[in-house]
Structures are given as structure tokens and as C-alpha cells.
Amino acid sequence: MAGTTVADGGLVEQAFAAAAQRLGVEPGSVEHAEQLAHVRATMGESKISVFRHLFGVEDKAQQANTAFEEAYGKLVDGGLIAPIPGAREAIEELKAEGRTVVLSTGFARPTQDAILDALGWQDLADLTLCPADAGGRGRPYPDMILAAFLRTGAVDGVHDLVVAGDTSYDMLSGARSGAGLVAGVLTGAHDTARLEQHGATHVLGSVAELPGLIARTEA
Structure with a gap:
């Protein structure tokens, strides 16, 4: 949907930044840049799979995925798609x-x-x-x-x-x-x-x- 039938103006990256920060990855850091590069490279993959790759531990991956979905949902509710x-x-x-x-x-x-x-x-x-x-x-x-x-x-x-x-x-x-x-x-x-x-x-x-x-x- 996003990118094919729906224009979201880069909301995936914004939501990812919010999720990563909740897990202690600061925007502007080397770690954040590396993770964002992986997110961009794997656009289209299920988001929980992406977070499993980035954070390894299932608990952290689930936390990140929940934070991502919450952040993206708020952006959607804000009329940004x-x-x-x-x-x-x-x-x-x-x-x-x-x-x-x-x-x-x-x-x-x-x-x-x-x-x-x-x-x-x-x-x-x-x-x-x-x-x-x-x-x-x-x-x-x-x-x-x-x-x-x-x-x-x-x-x-x-x-x-x-x-x-x-x-x-x-x-x-x-x-x-x-x-x-x-x-x-x-x-x-x-x-x-x-x-x-x-x-x-x-x-x-x-x-x-x-x-x-x-x-x-x-x-």
C-alpha cells in the first residue's frame, strides 16, 4: 500500500525514528544511521521482521514494532497520508x-x-x-x-x-x-x-x- 497506492511522505522513516529512540537509539548517531539504511533497503518487508533483524532479541523487537505502529498510527490520524x-x-x-x-x-x-x-x-x-x-x-x-x-x-x-x-x-x-x-x-x-x-x-x-x-x- 504505502508507496504504491498510498503516499505517506516518508512517514515510515519518521515512525522508525520514534521506535528506535524508545529503545535508546538516538537520532543522529552512527547506530541510528545504520539502522535507517537497513529500513530503507528493506522497504516492503514486514516491520516485525525488520525489527528482529535490527534488535535481535524478540522482546526488543516487539517493543520497537509496537512503538513504530503507535507512531505511524498517530501520523495517519493526523491526516499525513x-x-x-x-x-x-x-x-x-x-x-x-x-x-x-x-x-x-x-x-x-x-x-x-x-x-x-x-x-x-x-x-x-x-x-x-x-x-x-x-x-x-x-x-x-x-x-x-x-x-x-x-x-x-x-x-x-x-x-x-x-x-x-x-x-x-x-x-x-x-x-x-x-x-x-x-x-x-x-x-x-x-x-x-x-x-x-x-x-x-x-x-x-x-x-x-x-x-x-x-x-x-x-x-
Whole structure:
């Protein structure tokens, strides 16, 4: 969602800074810079997995994740997110064509719901998924994509799946799922080279271009 259908203006990094500081990592320190670099490199991964890598001990990882979700939720409640231009229209166009649309995220369910509520998107997609809904691993594993495939029953095989995202981990999860079309978008974390390196079959300016890409591919 963030970076693909939702513009959050760098709120992930702001929320991370709040979480790290709660665990004693001061902004401006070498440790903070190293951790922030890892956060940027792993955009799209489930946040608890990121914190497990950064802090090692499960208790600290859970503390950091809770602090992150609280901080991000407050920023969302403050009106600091917006739809990527054309994202809602693209989803509505795809649904009008009879396609099934699933929104997934690396955030926990409370944060995902806060984003959906803030945008008025509670009923926009056919299904919404977070890592906990698909076994907890999140990206770059294909679990959420395959959960969407199994739960919706919308297509006959994984090759009929279309995956779109703004991070290398989105591309990896799409490629690993067997999706026939894995589209990177340039409205978020990573550039064309990185998206293609990790499995993008196409790179778009934004998700607003996705219905057109699907139509051309089918033609």
C-alpha cells in the first residue's frame, strides 16, 4: 500500500525514528544511521521482521514494532497520508472490468485498518491482507500473494496473478509466487534498476497505469 497506492511522505522513516529512540537509539548517531539504511533497503518487508533483524532479541523487537505502529498510527490520524494520484480510480476501473483487487501491506492489521479508514477505502478492495493474515512471514516471501490467490479463487492459476508494488521485496514476492505480471511502480522506495533486478516484468510511472498495462498484455 504505502508507496504504491498510498503516499505517506516518508512517514515510515519518521515512525522508525520514534521506535528506535524508545529503545535508546538516538537520532543522529552512527547506530541510528545504520539502522535507517537497513529500513530503507528493506522497504516492503514486514516491520516485525525488520525489527528482529535490527534488535535481535524478540522482546526488543516487539517493543520497537509496537512503538513504530503507535507512531505511524498517530501520523495517519493526523491526516499525513493521501492516495497516490489515480490509485483509487485504477482500482475501481479494474473492479468494473470484473477483476478482483487485493491490497496488502507489511504493516500490522491495526495500522492497515487505520490507513484504510483515513482514506475511506474500507470497502474499496475485495480483500486486504497483512503478514499475520498469511502466516506472519510477509515479504519477500510470496505468502500474502498466494493467500490472496487461495482466498479469492479469482483466477485459475498463479500465472494469471498480477502483482504491483514499489519495492524490491514486492518484486521478489511477486516473482516467487509465479505471477505472470509483476509491475514495479516509481512512486515509492526503489528505482527502475532495482525493481527490474528483483523480478519486475514491467516498470510503470504509477499504479494508475496498471489497468492499461493489463489490457495491453491480454491483447
